[in-house]
Amino acid sequence: MDNKQYVKNSFWLALYLTVPLFIYDYVFIVLLGGDNMTFIFRYWYLSVFYFSFWVQFPLTARFIMNEPTESL
Numbered sequence: 001m002d003n004k005q006y007v008k009n010s011f012w013l014a015l016y017l018t019v020p021l022f023i024y025d026y027v028f029i030v031l032l033g034g035d036n037m038t039f040i041f042r043y044w045y046l047s048v049f050y051f052s053f054w055v056q057f058p059l060t061a062r063f064i065m066n067e068p069t070e071s072l
Helices: 006-031 044-066
Strands: none
Touching: 006 044
C-alpha cells in the first residue's frame, strides 16, 4: 500500500461513519419519533458508536504504522 497516512485516513473514516449514523438516529428518533436530544443518553447503546469509531480507528492506524513491513 503506497498511502501511509493511516491516522489521517482513520479520522476521515470515523467521520464518514459517525455523521450518517447520527443523522439517521436524529431523523428517526427526534423528528419522526417525537423524542428530544436526550436520546443520546437514553439510547446509549446507539450513541456509543459515535465515540467508539473515533477511538478504534486511530488506534488501529497507529498499530498498522508500527507493524514491521516485509520488503519483497
